[in-house]
Amino acid sequence: MQSKTFENTYLYLRMKYNTFFVNKDIVAHEMDVEIATINARVASKMSMPPYIKIGDSNNSKLVVTLVDLAYYISEGTGSILSETERREYIYQYFTNKYPRLLLSKRDFANELGVCDNTLGTYIQKKYICKTRRQGTSSNAKIIFNSNDISDFFSRVIQTM
Secondary structure (H helix, E strand, O other): OHHHHHHHHHHHHHHHHOEEEHHHHHHHHHHOOOOOHHHHHHHHOOOOOOEEEEEEOOOOOEEEEEEHHHHHHHHOOOOOOOHHHHHHHHHHHHHHHHHOEEHHHHHHHHOOOOOOOHHHHHHHOOOOOEEEOOOOOOOOOEEEEHHHHHHHHHHOOOOO
């Protein structure tokens, strides 16, 4: 059972941002620090909410789940959610927002805060969870399953 402070912080952030993944600009704003501070914390492996780095270069996209940001803000710098707890929050978020359990490429791009083309690059380079195609042609619609998203993003979290 999580604390009431954590639950309230999490619900507040969900209503405020209406997405599950936030970029380092939002993380800096919510932590009341400069973006340069976030960059320095990542570079020097200092205290920071668990994050996901998508890509393999220095300018890779860094995202934090709302649940990890809320937990970091409410419970303190040394506290992190277990993989099981994180997976459950991710799964609940996506199944509530997308009852079909499937997300289109555009929906998932919006959740990550990237454009469709960038998500296409992530898919091509296998930086993110597996995809499925609706159809057999090369231009068949790409979809994502909520279970696959939950499994992938609950495991790839990097912590300090």
